[in-house]
Amino acid sequence: MSKIIIPTPLRKFTNNQTTLETSADTVLEVIRELTIKYPDLKNQIIDKQGGIRKYIRIYLDDTDIKTLDQEKTEVSAGSVVSIIPAIAGGNIT
Amino acid sequence: MDSQFSKAELERYSRHLIIPEFNIEGQRKLKESKVLVVGAGGLGSPLLFYLTAAGAGTIGIVDFDTIEESNLQRQVLFTVDDIGKSKAKTAAQRLKRLNPHVEFRVYDTQLTSDNALEIIRDYDVIADGTDNFPTRYLVNDACVILGKTNVYASIFRFEGQVSVFNHLMPDGSRGPNYRDLFPEPPPPGLVPSCAEGGVLGVLPGIIGSLQANEVIKIITGVGEPLAGRLFLFDAFSFETRTVKVAKDPDTKEITKLIDYIEFCGLNNSSQKTEENMVKEITVQELASLKENGSDYQLIDVREPYERKIASIEGELVPLAQIMSFADNIARDKKVIIYCRSGSRSAQAVIQLEKQNGFDNLYNLKGGILAWAKEIDPTVAKY
Numbered sequence: 333m334s335k336i337i338i339p340t341p342l343r344k345f346t347n348n349q350t351t352l353e354t355s356a357d358t359v360l361e362v363i364r365e366l367t368i369k370y371p372d373l374k375n376q377i378i379d380k381q382g383g384i385r386k387y388i389r390i391y392l393d394d395t396d397i398k399t400l401d402q403e404k405t406e407v408s409a410g411s412v413v414s415i416i417p418a419i420a421g422g423n424i425t
Numbered sequence: 426m427d428s429q430f431s432k433a434e435l436e437r438y439s440r441h442l443i444i445p446e447f448n449i450e451g452q453r454k455l456k457e458s459k460v461l462v463v464g465a466g467g468l469g470s471p472l473l474f475y476l477t478a479a480g481a482g483t484i485g486i487v488d489f490d491t492i493e494e495s496n497l498q499r500q501v502l503f504t505v506d507d508i509g510k511s512k513a514k515t516a517a518q519r520l521k522r523l524n525p526h527v528e529f530r531v532y533d534t535q536l537t538s539d540n541a542l543e544i545i546r547d548y549d550v551i552a553d554g555t556d557n558f559p560t561r562y563l564v565n566d567a568c569v570i571l572g573k574t575n576v577y578a579s580i581f582r583f584e585g586q587v588s589v590f591n592h593l594m595p596d597g598s599r600g601p602n603y604r605d606l607f608p609e610p611p612p613p614g615l616v617p618s619c620a621e622g623g624v625l626g627v628l629p630g631i632i633g634s635l636q637a638n639e640v641i642k643i644i645t646g647v648g649e650p651l652a653g654r655l656f657l658f659d660a661f662s663f664e665t666r667t668v669k670v671a672k673d674p675d676t677k678e679i680t681k682l683i684d685y686i687e688f689c690g691l692n693n694s695s696q697k698t699e700e701n702m703v704k705e706i707t708v709q710e711l712a713s714l715k716e717n718g719s720d721y722q723l724i725d726v727r728e729p730y731e732r733k734i735a736s737i738e739g740e741l742v743p744l745a746q747i748m749s750f751a752d753n754i755a756r757d758k759k760v761i762i763y764c765r766s767g768s769r770s771a772q773a774v775i776q777l778e779k780q781n782g783f784d785n786l787y788n789l790k791g792g793i794l795a796w797a798k799e800i801d802p803t804v805a806k807y
Contacts, residue, residue, distance in 0.1 A: 337664075339584065340581055340582045340583055340584040340659070340661070341581060341582075341621070344621075350659075350661065350662050351662075375615070376615055385611070385612075385615075386607065386608040386609035387607050387609055387610055387611040387612075387615075389606065389607070391668050394666070394667065394668040394669055395668070395669055396668070396669065396670070396671055398671070398673065399669075399671045414657075414666070414668070416586075416655070416657065416668070417611070418558070418579075418606075418607040418610055418611060419579050419580065419581035419584065419586060420555070420556060420557050420558045420561055420579055420581070420610075421467075421555070421556030421557060421579070421580065421581065421622075421624070422556070422580065422581055422582060422622040422623045422624035423556055423557070423622050
């Protein structure tokens with residue numbers, strides 16, 4: 333099993349779960365599994381063209397998957413997949 | 426005695442001077458340095474306190490805002506007596522009392538594409554402690570254009586991020602910048618949306634202090650700066666992580682400043698026009714409807730935790746759920762929809778009119794903030 337870390341702004345879509353377990357073996361599968369389980373998360377992470385939104389980075393352990401094999405990056409047991417979004421402060425309108 | 430430092434300064438900085446790796450050379454570099462702090466708020470408070478105490482020679486402070494009651498939970502530079510005053514000016518006055526050897530330059534103005542290059546040009550290191558995406562991209566791009574190191578920190582609720590962008594690397598190249606990490610801001614409507622906010626008061630204290638640490642390291646050349654790395658702190662779970670940030674080959678070259686409000690999708694003119702077309706009711710009109718006992722429906726589209734801070738009654742239906750509430754909205758009388766400032770409620774009116782053909786909906790102009798200001802001073806402003 334590997335771990336997925338959900339960032340603060342997206343936790344409302346995962347019933348406030350901060351981490352989740354997965355047995356998926358690629359990043360693509362991790363995201364697919366995650367967005368099937370939490371459908372409202374999909375629009376937050378995936379853009380209309382099906383790519384990862386540009387305000388979000390996906391990391392495998394300490395490395396951006398963009399510098400690995402993108403979404404095809406393999407996820408081995410014990411590794412950590414992090415979703416890291418841009419944040420800018422805590423103001424509301 | 427050293428010719429550059431007075432006896433008072435040598436005594437003041439003595440705990441730096443006796444660190445072998447830092448010593449008087451590090452202190453001299455600090456004294457000769459010019460640091461620009463953009464944003465004198467939650468992050469800016471510890472940042473400015475520590476840079477001042479440490480003896481940075483010149484500190485520029487950019488902030489156009491004034492101090493509000495709701496700032497005091499985290500912006501420890503300010504006191505109750507400062508409410509209503511300029512943040513930049515008040516900060517400089519406060520800090521001068523901490524260290525009279527520092528020169529302060531106050532920019533009581535908003536950093537914009539028109540003035541950013543002129544202001545930033547004069548400084549060695551820039552520290553970004555702003556609270557919005559347009560200014561973050563503006564600071565980043567100006568630093569890239571001018572070849573300045575941008576010490577970045579950002580916070581949201583329990584979570585903080587720190588990095589050093591566009592840093593001069595040992596091989597003479599510039600390290601990754603903010604756009605290499607996040608090429609674009611979140612589109613409006615996605616999280617964190619305008620309805621979601623909040624910051625644990627102590628969080629900017631922690632993150633802003635880390636930011637000050639990076640500024641001092643960069644100026645003095647002491648230690649390993651956080652360039653090409655991103656530090657993440659989650660105060661909720663007490664997890665810390667440091668991940669690598671690489672240059673993104675897809676990032677376009679930054680050659681000039683742009684319209685950052687538009688870039689962040691915040692100047693959507695068709696949406697603005699649409700919002701302006703929404704029928705409105707003023708807080709005075711609502712007050713007389715209440716007083717006359719008129720028949721109307723009042724709907725609050727804020728979140729439940731906001732309702733607990735301030736309320737003027739009405740049914741609570743958060744904006745995200747308003748469409749599934751449409752069947753419960755009256756068509757035979759005035760329906761007044763409100764939120765904090767009037768923006769979310771305008772969106773609710775637009776959605777309901779478009780999809781359900783309502784023609785009896787009114788947006789409460791200025792929201793509950795206007796009500797608190799003009800009708801009922803016992804209602805809390807937040």
